[in-house]
Amino acid sequence: MSMDLGGAKAGVKSDINVTPLVDVMLVLLIIMMLIAPMLQKGVDVRLPQASNTVDKPETSGQTILSITADRRFYINSVEVAENELLSRVNTAIEDAGGEKVVLIKGDEDAPYSSIMQAMDELRRVGIEDVGLIVDRRLGSGMAGGQ
Numbered sequence: 115m116s117m118d119l120g121g122a123k124a125g126v127k128s129d130i131n132v133t134p135l136v137d138v139m140l141v142l143l144i145i146m147m148l149i150a151p152m153l154q155k156g157v158d159v160r161l162p163q164a165s166n167t168v169d170k171p172e173t174s175g176q177t178i179l180s181i182t183a184d185r186r187f188y189i190n191s192v193e194v195a196e197n198e199l200l201s202r203v204n205t206a207i208e209d210a211g212g213e214k215v216v217l218i219k220g221d222e223d224a225p226y227s228s229i230m231q232a233m234d235e236l237r238r239v240g241i242e243d244v245g246l247i248v249d250r251r252l253g254s255g256m257a258g259g260q
Contacts (some may be wrong), residue, residue, distance in 0.1 A: 159183075159221040161249040177206045177216045178247070179232060182224035185234070199232070200239050207241075214240065219247040 157212045159180055179199075180188040186193050207214055216236055220229045231245055 131153055147198055157226075159219055161219065161247060162222040163249045175189060177203065177210050178219055179203065179236075180219040180248050181224045181232060183221040185225060185228045199236055202239070203236065204239065215243040215246045216241055217246070 159182055178190055179189070184186070185196075187196060187199055187203050189199075189206050192202075203216060207216075218229060218232060236244055
């Protein structure tokens with residue numbers, strides 16, 4: 115009497131167990147989804163709202179000047195002193211490929227004078243192409259009916 119040990123079925127199991135791999139990949143995907151928006155946030159400013167806006171594609175070669183409510187200046191998320199604003203803007207433009215375009219991201223509570231002063235300084239060094247970043251207002255048309 116001989117005992118059957120399964121014969122060919124008792125060999126090494128050769129198929130891959132993908133369940134742990136899928137679990138790890140899903141966790142990595144969730145982590146990336148949570149971290150990605152934080153990486154490109156930049157300076158925390160409350161943007162004013164406007165309804166008549168034009169969408170421009172975001173590129174990595176943009177120079178962004180942020181102005182906070184307490185009159186601090188940031189170029190591409192790096193704080194700069196007011197007196198070295200122009201030299202740092204020129205450096206950022208050279209790093210971005212020489213395109214003389216500066217986007218201003220002013221806090222809605224920032225003094226109007228500080229935003230105008232920044233635009234005036236930019237024009238003084240030959241940067242005429244200046245854009246203002248705003249949040250799109252939901253709903254269209256003028257509010258108040260004036």
